[in-house]
Amino acid sequence: MLNFDEQRFLRIQSGAIALQSRLETVIVSSLSAGAENIFFLGTGGAAILMQPAAQLLQRRSRFPTFIDMPAELVLAGSAQLTDKSIVVMPSLSGTTKESVALLSRLKEIGATVITLVGHQETPLGKGGDHVFVNFAEDDTSCESFYLQSLFIALAILNHRDEIENHAEIVSQLSRMPALLLEVKRAYEPKAEAFAKVLAASDYHIITGAGNVWPEAFYYGMCILEEMQWIRTRPVHASDFFHGTLELVEKGVSVILFKGEDAARPLAERVQNFAPGYTDKLTVLDTAEFELPGVSADVRALVSPVLMATVLERISAHLEVLRNHPLTTRRYYKRVAY
Template sequence: MLNFDPVHYIDVESGAAALAAPIRAAIGERLAAGATNIFFAGSGGVAFLALPAARLLQTSSTFPTFTEMGAELIVQGNVNLGAGSIVIAPSVSGTTKEAIATLEYAQSKGATVITLTGTAGTPLAEKADINLQNDCADDTSSENYLLQTLLIALSIMDARGEIADYDRIVAELSTLPELLVAAKEQFDPRAAELAQEMAEEQNHIITSAGGSWFEAAYYGMCILEEMQWIWTRPVHASDFFHGTLELVEEDTSVILLKGEGETRELTDRVEAFVPTVSKKLRIIDSKNFELAGISDDVRALISPIVFAAVLERLSAHLEVVRDHPLTTRRYYRRVSY
């Protein structure tokens, strides 16, 4: 596969899966000490990667769960943030200014900050109350953080007796790295075709629902916009028919991520409508990937992870056909703002 090292990839994602026990211990300790709520408070694109786990807790657990943009939390505050709070702060670099400021603000309120870092020896790793470390970079970070934060949510539900089969689910998750490589291999030819189709297109709508919606939003903002300078409109599938459908014309590109689980019917509606107008509906369906040994309930949980894995293949081909390296920036970390 183009610009892909499967051995390295499996090593990184296996490292994320191996954090299941440390995560369970850290979360269990905080809950035993009387933790009253959890905040997922990231900065930038990596913040999206924690939101499927937050959504899982909000829909399947009674443990109070909050999501915050770190910079906004600092200037606006939240009355629920305090000594009983667990704050989850993911970061690949461990040096993002907003993330460091969020960590310091949360600690000033008495919260326990758990950082998930992709780089050792960084401010976010060293300033944290608890640091969970797994080396990763942009091309492996999405799956890494989606998996780690899912393990955090599962640990909370397990400790509170809100899930009966934690061990079985985690055992299945431990097999994911190799399965994701297989999914990448399956999708790679289609990724190459899509990259050719999209090479000269400058406008897209990307949509999904459930936990997969956050991966759609992430891919639109952080990859197509930031890394390829392509105008992209992420919209939740449930909102597609509340405004965005008026933008659909014969040549409108709509990228639809169809995940699994209860919210799939929301993406079914988009799939039914768009072809009545546009000739450019691009569907990526997680059901099309075998994922041998993964139960249906776990497949629903990991749809965002599957999309992150296969969309990396699209990114790899896009940078080649567009002659635009994914690392090229005009402003980010290049100018003051």
Template sequence: MLKFDEDQFLTRARSFLGLQPQIEEIVAGLSDVDAVFLIGSGGTYAAMWPYEHLLRRNTRIPVRSAIAAELVLSGDALLTERAVAVFASASGTTEDVIQAIEYCRARGVRTVGFTGIADSPIAQAVDSALITEPDAWPFDLGLLLFTTRFLSERGEFAGYDKLVNQLPAVPAALVEVARQAEPVAEAFAARHKDTDFHFVVGSGNLWGHAYLYSMCILEEMQWLHTTRVHGAEFFHGSLELIEPDTSVLLFVGEDETRPLMERVVRFSEKYSQATTVLDTADYALEGVDDEFRGLLGPLVMDTITSRISKHLEKQRDHSLDLRRYYRVVEY
């Protein structure tokens, strides 16, 4: 596979699973919280959405994902000593996140942070630091462990023990997903190496990844024009932009919102000959029961689209590390 280090991939993914005992200990101390905040910036903000979605559907206490910089300016009445705030940053140096941690701690909010750098500012700032392998991404396995344990402790998720017994099979299963996605990714990149506009659509716990892939990969890393649209909102204006040659990239998952995306698929395949459907149901997850497949959708989709990213980089001769402005100039 193009630029795929299997050993590194497995090591990074398994580093999240190694946090299980620490996560369980942290969650045990949160029995009295009456609000949960999932806070990030850019990609880590979008990465929180599947877990806001999961919590919101299962718990009666308020759950909010928040943009770090906006939260510091606007505040929130629920940010008190009875709240917990969860952060994530691969580098551990994201300034907006650091400021949000300081803002929360000044209000007595308990803070938890996932990062790959043990001595980073973010790891030092939070009450409880969850340290992965350096550059480990995505954060889904860690966030899934945290949120399902939190729900389990509250009696709102009955499948935790069964889930965590199956999660060790996930890293190897994702390697097989990457292998299966390789020809799909290569074909997409070859077809779209000169395409400069992409529609990206998702729903449910894949809406966050649609937002992330559009903004953080296609725009930031490939300088391509995109529009990102929620599957439920696609038919409220956005559909008018679809033409026969419009690239429409559809993220179809296995959660309860799948019918929303199936409707978009039917429309897009009728009116655009450049529709690409990425469906997590097409990929086997050896060792994982069907009841958990929907929860793992963000991880599966991230693995598939990561292969597309590598092939776009090659086909377009545009490094995924190249930036004009982000962390290059003052802003």
């Protein structure tokens, strides 16, 4: 595979899997101690990666679940954020300034803070009540964060008897590192063709629904815009028909992400509409990826993980096609803002 270290990938994703037992222990302990809600409080891309887990809880549990922006909470606060709150703060660097700024306020409030970081010796690596460290870099962090947050959501559901077959689900998830590697290998011959579609236009409408919508948002904002300087319009597949459809015409690129959860029909609606008005519809469908031994229910849970792992292969080819390394920045962490 192009510019890819298989053993490094396996080591990082296996590291995320290895955190499951301790994550569950911390969650159960917090719930037993009287926790009344959970907040997922990341910044930027890390925040987006928490959305599938938050949505899973909001759809399947009566346990109050919130997702908010640290930068806004520092200024405005939240009546729901109390000493009975569990707060999950992801940050690959462990230094994200908006999240660090909120940390001291969380200490004052008395919330239980769980930090998910890539580096221990950082403000968030040292500042959480419970710190989970799994080294990763930009090209491997999505799967790691998706899996860790999924384990947190599953632990809550299981403790509250709101999910069946928890042990079997966790068992299947434990096989994901090797399965994801095989998905990457199988998709590699197609990755360059998809990358050429992205390289051929300086503007893309990117859409999806359900738990892959956050990955559509993430890929547009954090990869194509930040790392490739390609303009995008991420829009939820439902909202697509409340404004964005008017931008669709011949020559306009529409990129559709299709997952396998209950929201799949919303993506299919876009897929049925777009070809009548543009000659540039491109679909990435997780149902096409083989996961031997994984149930339909678990496939639905890991659709964003699958999407992320394939998009990494596409991005590897895209940076070569455009002669634009994914690490190149003009402003991000380079100038004052």
